Amino acid sequence: MAADKVDAAAELDFHHPFTPYDVQLEFMRAVYSVLETGDGQVGILESPTGTGKSLSLICAALTWLRNHKRGKYESSFNAVADGMQGEPDWMIELALKRKREELTRTWEEREQQLNKIRQRERVQEDKGRGNKRQRVDHSDSDRKGAVDEEKEFLISDWHDTQDEDNIEGEATGGLSKETRDLMEKVGLGGYKRREDEKRVETEDEIKIYYTSRTHSQLTQFISELRRPTFPPSIPQKTDGGKDEQGEREGEVVKQLPLSSRQKLCINPGVARLGSLSAINDRCAELQQSKSTKCAFMPDDENLKATHQFRDTVLATLPDIEDVYRIGKEMQVCPYYASRTAIPGAEVITLPYPLLLQKSARDALGIKLEGNVVIIDEAHNIMDAVANVHAAEIRLSELRRARQMLGVYVKRFGKKLQGENRIMVAHVGRVVESLTEFLDTTLTKGGNDGIADTNLLLKARGADQINLYKIIRYIQESKLAYKVESYVAHAEEQASDPASVPRKSTPVLHTLVSFLTALTNLSNEGRIFYEKLQPTQSGIGNADIKLSYLLLSPTHAFSSIANSARAVILAGGTMTPFEDYTAHLFPTLPPTKITTLSCGHVIPKTNLCVWALGSTLPSPTHSNALDPFMFTFSQRSDKKMIRSLGLTLLNVCSAVPDGVVMFFPSYGYLDEVVAVWQTAEPNTKSLWDRLALKKTVFRESKGGSSDDTLQEYTQAILDPPKEATTRGALLLSVVGGKMSEGINFSDRLGRCVLIVGLPYPNSNSPEWKARLEYIESSTLSRLTDSGTDKGRAVEEAKQASRDFYENACMRAVNQSIGRAIRHRNDYAAIVLIDKRFGTRQIKQKLPKWIRSELVEGSQYKGLQGLMGALSGFFRGKRGT
Incomplete structure (x- = not known):
């Protein structure tokens, strides 16, 4: 890292709301230097719990961001001056003055409008949030009377469009093609301008994406974000050219929390479905329906409310609960309306899964190129990467899926036409093949091991079925939602009124997740089986499960590491650092990685x-x-x-x-x-x-x-x-x-x-496979780089031992x-x-x-x- 940038960081005021300890200053300077250097820099920073790590991250990152923005404004003035070389000085001065006044006026109008919104929010908080207008979603309100089963549960005609962009869509909370078309139509993709609406102008500027493990940790971070005050992002100058930044009131940080439909859906008929996959499917189905629409989906009728939602979110430093409340008060879906706030946000907070999966980032419209990524509580980041790509399915779930498909086909089989009939049959064959494999494995010796992927779909000719097409069909046709909803309805109708209706588990969604992992198999992943005793299975009988495990996070994390301007991994206990450099950033030269282990603030x-x-x-x-x-x-x-x-x-x-x-x-x-x-x-x-x-x-x-x-x-x-x-x-x-x-x-x-x-138990199938993978991949990398074979073998074995330790x-x-x-x-x-x-x-x-x-x-x-x-x-x- 360049010495002048380190020296510059040492002289900075980080706008910490308290007098920082020496270890906090050391930590903030390291963060600032990594962000300022940019160009794919990585910081792996350890600051013990109790040393104010979150506040130090905020102060360093936001100080850098505001300084960076101010530098860009100054560069724009320099560009004006450079373009007028040879012109009289008074013309250059006049052009610079006009440019400054234009930028200042735009900034002041935006800040004044956001300030009005903040004041209005405070008044509402003081008065209490009284009675609000409620729009009823008639399509999904609690139904009374008979249900039209065919209208409600029969799959619509489906044709394979080969829309590859949608393969990863709804299973990961993504936007369907219909949703993307709708968002573009009402201006949420291109942000259409309306003549009758005065709105806050926003620029899609550099952002800080902050992620942590849980929503409670994100809420705590946002609470800390409200403490410091930072200078404006635009420099203010007098006619004499002196900086008046200190005379101006600080500019509130524009922060946006993102989350899943499960956390943000305000449609009671959809939210009550409970599981994320069911909510995703029902939401997408309502968007496709010509007769029943979700009343809260942004459209031409509530575009003004959508923009008010955007401005209110950017004005108030909200957490997830606040975003949900604002959407409910304005009667607009906070899950979709949040996208309109992304361009104007400076800090975007989101949980691990939404950042670590590329498909989820694409669905949310998150672009990491040129932006900053801060991963807090990063001591478990490698496990987190593995978890978001993991999938498992049990024999009991497959049996349940087969039973549910049977119930559904018995009721609607004669109504299924064309490709629907073929595809439902294919889904059934895949379920039966996996069931047969696990049935056979359950009777064999050994409690766990690596599954032979060539045998998983060998029965019933399932290995001849296009799994990509199966996954796409289940997602686009909403088969899982239709089948599970109908079976739950049928069981409720058939049950004794005095008994509690049996609720269907989302086993077909589980199947989709597992098949997606199966199609993504590479040398970085393995499928394992594990027999479960009755106490483990929770069903009173012995069970067996298949699990997909990502052996290394390198490839899965590379889309983040290769895109962002800078990545900060911060945690209270990051030591030892070697695993992060070896398995998250294996190709980065040491000059691009900064490591720091801070002391404690205690005597x-x-x-x-x-x-x-x-x-x-x-x-x-x-x-x-x-x-x-x-x-x-x-x-x-x-x-x-x-x-x-x-x-x-x-x-x-x-x-x-x-x-x-x-x-x-x-x-x-x-x-x-x-x-x-x-x-x-x-x-x-x-x-x-x-x-x-x-x-x-x-x-x-x-x-x-x-x-x-x-x-x-x-x-x-x-x-x-x-x-x-x-x-x-x-x-x-x-x-x-x-x-x-x-x-x-x-x-x-x-x-x-x-x-x-x-x-860990090095004799378990998972750890055996993981250690073998690390040894073989390290050996391959060293051999390709020209390392002597004997030395490469020894270094590969040591890499495996180090990872284990x-x-x-x-x-x-x-x-x-x-x-x-x-x-x-x-x-x-x-x-x-x-x-x-x-x-x-x-x-x-x-x-x-x-x-x-x-x-x-x-x-x-x-x-x-x-x-x-x-x-x-x-x-x-x-x-």
């Missing part, structure tokens, strides 16, 4: 980090006596498990309030608890002794984490008066419900203990991060395994943990740990 005295290698100290500091080594082959040793229990008992004696211990898996947690609950001769069990120190809770695989967390919190913050314990102990699992998204701040997490290294350490780091949540928080972190003291593992801990890990602590035994804990918490009394 060093607020953190105690210890690696416990054994209960007994080692005199030689080389090999610990009776080591804690929780490898898969050694961790069942009962002596070591009892030593672990005695260690925990001592820790609970020294640590006030809350203690959280993370185990490698639910199975091992159960195994350890069973040993602790076994009483020794003439003594209480370790479990009972722990219960005398603290109220003990444990996470269960199928239990409610909310209930457990609430009870744990109450035992610490509001214990019963008669309680004899001092605080609470929570036994949890790395990668479980308590290891991510849960805050054990302050008294809830004064000590976090990690037991062993939670390596990094997956383990990311999970550890995420669990560690549950403890320290703000500047004044303090906690002890105890890493219980001899391997935590090795250089290889230590270097994969976050910088703020690694720097405070007591050197040689793995050799000092339990006595050394207790001395450190006692001194640490003694110094915290009264704080």
